Amino acid sequence: MALKHTKVRTQPKKAQIILEFLFSMIIVFVMMFGLFMIFRWVGYEFGWRRVEHDQRMLNSVVEDYRALDQGPIEQIDPYFHKPAKMNAAWGL
């Protein structure tokens, strides 16, 4: 019994590595997915803000300086940009 007991303890469990790999990778994949989505958002948002800035500057407007809503001031609105959704967890 003592010998058998010793053998059981020293033998690796069957598929232990695969199970460890499976569980660990699921966690790592989920974390990496979120990070890459943030990484993707960072680049996308960085470029898109610049594009939107240029587009708004060149938008056609009512050529009347007193037309507040549709006039030239619309082109130079300081709050011209709305950030894109990050979608780090879901919502591709």
Next chain:
Amino acid sequence: MMPKIKRTLTKAQTATELAVFGTILIFVIGIIVQQAMSFHHLQNQNLRTLRLAMTLSYRHSSGFVGGAAGGGPAGNASRNFASVLLLEDRLSADAGKYGALSRAQAIGNAAGTHSRNYFLPTNANETWNLPRTDFFINGKHFPFTTAGFKTVCLTGAKSDCPTPYDVWLGDLDPNFWEANCVDDGSPPIEGCARLYTFISNNSKEARWCSPRNGGSCPNSWSLSERFDLDRDGSTDVPGGIQDDFAWQWILVSAFDIDTQTASNGGLTLLIGEGILLTGSEDVDPQNLSVDVDKDFYEESIVRNDPTGAIPDVYIIDPDTGVIRSVMVIDSNEGDLDMGGYDTNDYQVYLANPQNNPPPPGLMKDVAMFTRVSTGTYLEIRERGLYTTGQQFVRSVQRKDHVDVVQRMIKLSNDTGRFCNGTSRVTDPNIWWDASNPVEVCASECFSPANISRTCFDIDDLIIFVRSRVQDTFGHQWVTDTTSDDYINFVVPSP
């Protein structure tokens, strides 16, 4: 034995490797994301500052701001060249237990011009047309004037000055007076004040005088005096380089050319150039930008006075043409006077702050207070597990506090726009373009009552900008376990 040892060592090797390399990968990507977020803030700041400057110039010159106090539908000239400084102390991207705690500054500076009021003349005491620069610090808007009106008395004796006046030129420099200025045909020769302006060395400037012109300069104003840059009586530019030097002083006498013209030759200016206050389609006004207070900076003479300023916007002796007083726009008299300072001045201040005042503008000092005593600004909460009546399993980590970020702005002059003594100014005729961001005026801005408020130190002319930035972050899980089976442990009564 060897196989046993190997098997033991390989236990959880994959998981360990994944954990190690995954951690490194996540750490590296996290650093990249953190840096990218900083660039995001900077890009956002730059674009927003540019648009803010253009918007300010547009709205002010188009008459959208301030109503009648801001110049009415004609608009004003205060932001013809709008200059904006936008500063925000933003939380940096971090993953702490209570979210990000550290802040990084994002600062942007931009200028914008809308040309509608480009040539709008500034009349006497039209303070809404004085140029301004705008600071936006963590959401607080500080419009600072960069010029002010000033009436300068130009008479030989102080007792001859009109009332009221701000400065008598004789106070500033005892050598301001030219005794032999105007010949009016009868002795004695009239005296007048000596003013100065500078001209640049270019082919279009007919008044330029240097050795290439033969060295004989007009208006009895010699080469040596023209190149006496600090006006201390000695020539500062060697003769060999005077032909190529960038600029020179010329003397402007406080003498009215219109009066001379009306005298039909009865008045002769003996030295320097006169001042032509009025112009026509054929003749431009002359010498309206002159140094009237001997500070080596030119001031702009105000010509128009539609509302009848007291004293008159300028006073001219009708017999001699001598100008006795002028109102000027002085770029040294605003809230901020950025002329004449460089980075070395700040180093001098840092080396000995007790004896050297800081140069004007936004100071580099920054401080952040987070108050933790009862009833004040910091609350980090980790809640208990149970409440009365119902049973919950809770996990709450919550941050709810106010960061007080302190910035300091040194003013050049106390123009009375922010504070009148210890009273905060709220006059809508002064604060037509924003509300006064100063909350308290005091000699002690670090008292318990003032420490969290934007405070104007009336002695040192420093505005302590205290931005109270609320910072809430946290998470909470609540599971109602009231209906779960439980054993009511009742302690039996003794």
